[in-house]
Amino acid sequence: MYYEVFIDVLFVINFVMDYFLLRLACRLLGHSATWLRSLAGAAIGAAGICLLAVFPMGRILNTILIHVVVNTIMVRFGCNLKKWREIAQGVLVLYGAGFLLGGMLLMLQRATGSRGVRAFFLLGTVSYMLLAAGIRVCSRAKRKRARLLRVWLYANGKCHEGRGLYDTGNQLWDPVSNKPVSIGDSAILETLFSPQVRDGLLKFGEGENPVDAGLLVSLHPHFLPFSSVGCPHGTALAVTLDYLCVEGLEVHKVITRPVIAFPRENSSFSGDYQVILHPNLIDS
Structure with a gap:
C-alpha cells in the first residue's frame, strides 16, 4: 500500500494553513508582525515539510525536525519573535491555534459533508475568519475590562x-x-x-x-x-x-x-x- 503525493499540492496546503496559524498566533500573542512576515514564515514551514517528505530521515527524526526545528524557525520569522522565551511561548500558542483551527475545520467538514482540496481551502478560510473574529472580540472585551x-x-x-x-x-x-x-x-x-x-x-x-x-x-x-x-x-x-x-x-x-x-x-x-x-x- 502506498500514497501518491503531489509535492506542489502538499506545499500549497501547508503554506496556506501555516499562514492562517501564524496570523492566529500573532493575534493571540499580541504581536504586530506584518502579513509579509507571516507569508515568509509559512513558506519556510511549507518548504520544510516538503523537504522532509522528499528526503525522509526516519519517523522519529522527522517528527523532531517538524515539531521542533521547522515550527521554531517558522514562528521565529512569521511572528517576529526574538527572545527564546517568546519563541517557546509562540510555538505553544501555534499548537493551540492549530488545535482550534483543526477543530473548527473538522466541524465544518462534518456539517457540510464537503471533501476535496477546494472544499478544504474554502472551509479552512472560513474557519480562520471565524476564529480571527472571535479573537478580535475577546481582545476588545479584555482591553475594555483593563480600562x-x-x-x-x-x-x-x-x-x-x-x-x-x-x-x-x-x-x-x-x-x-x-x-x-x-x-x-x-x-x-x-x-x-x-x-x-x-x-x-x-x-x-x-x-x-x-x-x-x-x-x-x-x-x-x-x-x-x-x-x-x-x-x-x-x-x-x-x-x-x-x-x-x-x-x-x-x-x-x-x-x-x-x-x-x-x-x-x-x-x-x-x-x-x-x-x-x-x-x-x-x-x-
Missing part, C-alpha cells in the same frame, strides 16, 4: 464605591489647583453629600448664593469650561474631594484632594462606570 478600575471617592466622612474608566481622551485640567480633573456622574453627589450640601452645590451651579456657604468651603466649588463630542462649549461644576482610591490589576493609587468635575449632561456615562479618570492620575 475599568474600581474607585472609591471620599468626602466629609462618606464614601462612594463604583467603577472608573481610564480614558486617555480626558485631558481636562484645573487651572485653579493645577491638577488633572476626573469627570463624575452627578449621581455620585447623592451618595457623598447631605441634602444641604447638594442643595448648596445646585444653587451654586445655577449662579445663586447658597443659604449656608460655609458647608461648601472645603469643596472649593468652581466652574470649568470643557469641550466634548456633542458639546463643544460646556461648563462643569468642579469640586475637591478628600481622597480618591483607584484599584485595578496593576494599579493601586490613593490621590489626595482630587478634583472631580460634574457636567450638567451625563451622556458620557454608561452603566459600567461612574467616573472618567484622568490618565495622569494612573500613569504618574
